[in-house]
Amino acid sequence: MNHDPKASPIPDETSSIWFDTVHLPSFQLLKENLVTEVTIVGAGITGITSAYLLAKAGLKVALIDAGQLCSGTTGHTTAKITAQHSLIYDELIGHVGEEKARLYYKANQEAVDWIANMVRKHDIHCDFQEQPAIVYAEMEKEAGKIEKELEAYNKLGIPCRVANSLDLPLQVKKALIMPHQAQFHPLMYLHFLISRLAKMDVPIYEQTMAVDIEESGSCIVRTEEGYRITSRDVLICSHFPFYDKGFYFARMYPERSYLMAVETENPIPEGMYISAGEPKRSIRSLSAGKPVVLVGGENHKTGRGENTSLHFQKLAHFAGDVLGKMKIINHWSAQDYTTLDKIPYIGRLSSAKKHIYVATGFRKWGMTSGTLAARLLSDQILERDNPYSSVFSPSRFAADPMVRRFVIENSKVAAHLIKGKIERARTSVDDLENDQGIIISLNGKRAGAYKDEKGKIVVVDTTCTHMGCEVNWNQGERTWDCPCHGSRYKPTGEVIDGPARKPLNLLFAESKDTESKDTEREG
Numbered sequence: 001m002n003h004d005p006k007a008s009p010i011p012d013e014t015s016s017i018w019f020d021t022v023h024l025p026s027f028q029l030l031k032e033n034l035v036t037e038v039t040i041v042g043a044g045i046t047g048i049t050s051a052y053l054l055a056k057a058g059l060k061v062a063l064i065d066a067g068q069l070c071s072g073t074t075g076h077t078t079a080k081i082t083a084q085h086s087l088i089y090d091e092l093i094g095h096v097g098e099e100k101a102r103l104y105y106k107a108n109q110e111a112v113d114w115i116a117n118m119v120r121k122h123d124i125h126c127d128f129q130e131q132p133a134i135v136y137a138e139m140e141k142e143a144g145k146i147e148k149e150l151e152a153y154n155k156l157g158i159p160c161r162v163a164n165s166l167d168l169p170l171q172v173k174k175a176l177i178m179p180h181q182a183q184f185h186p187l188m189y190l191h192f193l194i195s196r197l198a199k200m201d202v203p204i205y206e207q208t209m210a211v212d213i214e215e216s217g218s219c220i221v222r223t224e225e226g227y228r229i230t231s232r233d234v235l236i237c238s239h240f241p242f243y244d245k246g247f248y249f250a251r252m253y254p255e256r257s258y259l260m261a262v263e264t265e266n267p268i269p270e271g272m273y274i275s276a277g278e279p280k281r282s283i284r285s286l287s288a289g290k291p292v293v294l295v296g297g298e299n300h301k302t303g304r305g306e307n308t309s310l311h312f313q314k315l316a317h318f319a320g321d322v323l324g325k326m327k328i329i330n331h332w333s334a335q336d337y338t339t340l341d342k343i344p345y346i347g348r349l350s351s352a353k354k355h356i357y358v359a360t361g362f363r364k365w366g367m368t369s370g371t372l373a374a375r376l377l378s379d380q381i382l383e384r385d386n387p388y389s390s391v392f393s394p395s396r397f398a399a400d401p402m403v404r405r406f407v408i409e410n411s412k413v414a415a416h417l418i419k420g421k422i423e424r425a426r427t428s429v430d431d432l433e434n435d436q437g438i439i440i441s442l443n444g445k446r447a448g449a450y451k452d453e454k455g456k457i458v459v460v461d462t463t464c465t466h467m468g469c470e471v472n473w474n475q476g477e478r479t480w481d482c483p484c485h486g487s488r489y490k491p492t493g494e495v496i497d498g499p500a501r502k503p504l505n506l507l508f509a510e511s512k513d514t515e516s517k518d519t520e521r522e523g
């Protein structure tokens, strides 16, 4: 059953189905200095849940976000709530031992149960559905990995069952099923928590970018607009930590993945599916009037310069093969960070920073890890014991696999740095079509040119402002992406994501009346 991509064209614009189906309230930008007890930077699931827990415990909390609420990874997730993180437990036992692997499972399963209880207790309308999580193998060697994962489940006491086929048109050799997991609409769920924050008078600010933290007795978060938020504790829940005093850029690597929501004629069987092998494939249903299915995958390291539109085309083919006749209604992509040992960093930013906390490196499992992180961080701030602190501590460092991965990832960064500098552009502005970006040579130096829908050209210096690697064009998302640590920029150079804080240097911009002018920008 081959899908004819012409039967369902891929829309031009990317947009997440979650934002298209819920309207979140909006908030003002911060325009004054504030004094509070806890400042939370980043309003995705981690920041919002942390604010809810801390405010409920009686603390004064302020929540800020550099953009719109949930506009980062939280608004672009598959929204699976699960402790089954593809294949992980056999690997974890090998790397951190049985006891820590068990704690990792328990922490995640408790997060799943916590969300389920919240939904039940408050009758939150968020399309919450209990579903089994299923990792499946299509090749013999992957089936072997499922066998090992099953052994790990049994050692750790994780409830599961095994199947030798699935009721989907996939060549499944073996599947491992974890019952009592769940899926939901993340923004409907967070809409409820945001309304509770409003009831508890928690101030929330959007378009408020934190740029620095000063520590002088209290912590002072400085915003881009020049305001100060003074508090005892700061939680950094900004996806990549904006205040990197722990070499996080060298201890995590960024990956992009792709998702599409498709209308089908028939619903898929119960379950949230993920492939054990590559290319990664994820399938889950979406509770809606007509059967809608989310299909995801095509993970790759950020900024490697390939045509990212091809990833959507491959997903569309896969969706057509599995679902038959279908129509693509949304497609979008997301960025995730993976830590050296695949366990998120949750806790004090570093052993020297007693009042600055971080939560990052959730790989693809942010709904569960974000909730787990909010519970763990709020316990730490409230000085309550939490049995999972040491497993997720950002200060942990084990010889294997962290050292090996550290060396591999950082030697790749060095290779990208050198490759970008010696690469010669083979294209020029004349090759540009509307709404396209390319690498050109400007006065003998590598530069990035983008022509917008109306034919206006902008040229940026492709040197990443974080540590000097060369960014590449991402045609799927219309962004400049850095292969080293995942910073992403708009076509005109402004920072979207990642460790970089300053925009790309703007070298040239065609003005509105089509006269050209050179523009230099500072910082």
Ligand code: FES
Residues within 6 Å of the ligand: 249, 464, 465, 466, 467, 468, 469, 482, 483, 484, 485, 486, 487, 498, 499, 500
């Ligand atoms: Fe680090 Fe670009 S993100 S050099």
